[in-house]
Amino acid sequence: MELVIINLLDGLVMGLLLFMLSSGLTLIFSMMGVLNFAHASFYMLGAYFGYQISQYVGFWPGLIIAPVLVGCGGALIERYGLRRVHKFGHVPELIFTFGLALLIEEVVQFIWGKSQMAYDEPAVLNFALFSIGGNEFPAYKVFMIFIAVGIFLVLLYILTRTRVGLVIQAALSYPDTVQNLGHNVPLVFMGVFGVGTALAGLAGVIAGPSLGTFPGMAFLLGSIVFVTIVVGGLGSLWGALLASLLIGWLLTFAASYNVHMSDVLTAIGFTPPEDMAEHFLRDLWTLTMPQIGPILPYILMVLILIVRPRGLMGKREV
Amino acid sequence: MRKTTSILFAGLIAGVSVFGAAQAQDVKIAFIDPLSGPFAGTGTQGLAEWRYAADQLVNSKGGVLGGGKLEIVPFDNKISAKESLIQLQVAIDQGIRIIAQGNSSGVANALTDAIEKHNKRNPDKHVLFINYSAVDPALTNDKCNFWHFRFDANADIKMDALTDVMMKDASLKKVYIIGQDYSFGKAVAAAAVANISKKMPNTTIVGNELHPIGKVKDFTPYARKIMAAGTDAVITGNWGTDMVGLGKAVIQAGYKGPIYTYYAATTGITKTFGAEGKDVIRLVGEGQLNPPVSKRAADYVSGYKAKHPDFDITQPRIANAVEMLAKGINKAGGTDIVKIATALEGMQHASIWGGNVTMRAKDHQAIQDIHIEVHTNDKITFDFDNSSYGLYVESTIKDAGMNSPTSCKMTRPS
Known part of the structure; x- marks a missing residue:
């Protein structure tokens, strides 16, 4: 039971981290129709910027400065890169963001090298806040939870209670009508892209110390972020939150319990083969849950696409 | 008469210089490891350590074969087994007979097979394989051969x-x-x-x-x-x-x-x-850095840090490999690979890191502290x-x- 509680908390941290990435991506995707392959690269940039700033002035200023830098960079890329490519259609946009992701990874390796950076939690949060059954829970993770929840509340407020939010929501569905009403839709796009990438950058700053700051971090987390927004439903903030938490818990619990495939297969009535080493299905029989954990979100995505193509909370078909 | 004398004289000089070259012969070692791609960092550090070891431990101490230098020639294999075999062929074509490799047991397995085949087919152009890092036990068990020597302890x-x-x-x-x-x-x-x-x-x-x-x-x-x-x-x-x-x-x-x-x-x-x-x-x-075992070891490390402030001695065994190889070449009195390999078999060596390194003859696995x-x-x-x-x-x-x-x-x- 204690292990379940601690796993729930760990999964919550993972899920909220995914949410900070997917919330920006889902807004960008639904508004501009751009599948931004480089989104996780902005997350990586956030971590590296945060690390570099922390070398001079400490962790806390980095928490503010790095996301702002990443957001400005994102806005400039939208203004001078993506917007120019936009008129040629979706495929050039896709290729543009894909190239951008590769470029950012190479630049990061060029500047900071290939080794892992020694980006550590700030000393003031580097202690165990509480412990459940001998398992300690770091204060830093509690801090991550608070930041992510705070971001969610702010986003929710802006999108549903302010004039800017209303324009964004309207531009999501009827960009031409919004433009005809006199709103500057390209500016809205640029703002959304900037804020989305800034959120990814913020996620990078707070995840860098805990999950590691290295050139492969964008690829490692990036692949799963797309799954999150498809499962949650495009353009839905609640959907992004729900799907992120679901996938966070899925990953955590899959890695935590050594459920053997042989037990599952025996339980549903199959008999194990006499000679396991020679059997043609031996790979299936010897699988354990932690080994297949990383592919579970993809299976979930396929199931969602079959059963409910619009995603859990989405309003339109993918 | 005059002409004959000068021809004789020229011949004499040529003979002396050929003799001199045989005395002080440079020996090239092909370093085949990743120098680009995701593992370039590891390969680059290994290359720097090889070069430093060759200079410090051999070339500045009289070299090999009466004043010849050990020269490390880098070949980038991008940590791919396929690329390594190409680089091996390039190295052999350049006349290099000693191969050093370490990163990835997969590459080492491919190289040891290729070198064994090559040596079987080309008895006049034998090649020696110095494995300084790959720790897959198979390399000194089922897949062992006379040309492969491992200087790290296996897994x-x-x-x-x-x-x-x-x-x-x-x-x-x-x-x-x-x-x-x-x-x-x-x-x-x-x-x-x-x-x-x-x-x-x-x-x-x-x-x-x-x-x-x-x-x-x-x-x-x-x-x-x-x-x-x-x-x-x-x-x-x-x-x-x-x-x-x-x-x-x-x-x-x-x-x-x-x-x-x-x-x-x-x-x-x-x-x-x-x-x-x-x-x-x-x-x-293997390889003790702290506390330093001797002033010699300490000087060796500080010298390396002075030369490469951002690198570390990541693979101390490279020093053993270089020293033992130089000993083997000197004992063989030339670059005949069979003689060098025979000299390395069972060789005892007082390591710069303390203790003894013994190249076990039956499987070419270095035994060390x-x-x-x-x-x-x-x-x-x-x-x-x-x-x-x-x-x-x-x-x-x-x-x-x-x-x-x-x-x-x-x-x-x-």
């Missing part, structure tokens, strides 16, 4: 030495084995299980699992399992970011016991663990990553694996 010998030390600690009742899901991770796990069940009857293995390599986003769930099992010691063969991720997660979950590793140092890892890993991270390996080192900043003379943290030798197994079994059946050239 089985390291685990044997590690469990020799662990068995003396009666408090280690529960051991958790975790590794990356591929051949090396499985080999480490198998060796750990075999050694622990043989030598430590009062110890139970509370966990033995493999995780996907390079795909785990967060190691916290694994750390929770390790904590829940009441683990006293963790054993892992993880490297790179999987090593850092696992280590940090386990420490942050409140684990205080030892984490025994093969590769948890240098190339940023030491710096990243920093204070958190102090007295927790341990490493089994293996240390269990702890990650700390106390009494550290030579740190890693300029972080003030480094590895301090806690215990030493003399001539580890001296009598370890081998399935090697070597055919020697007659």
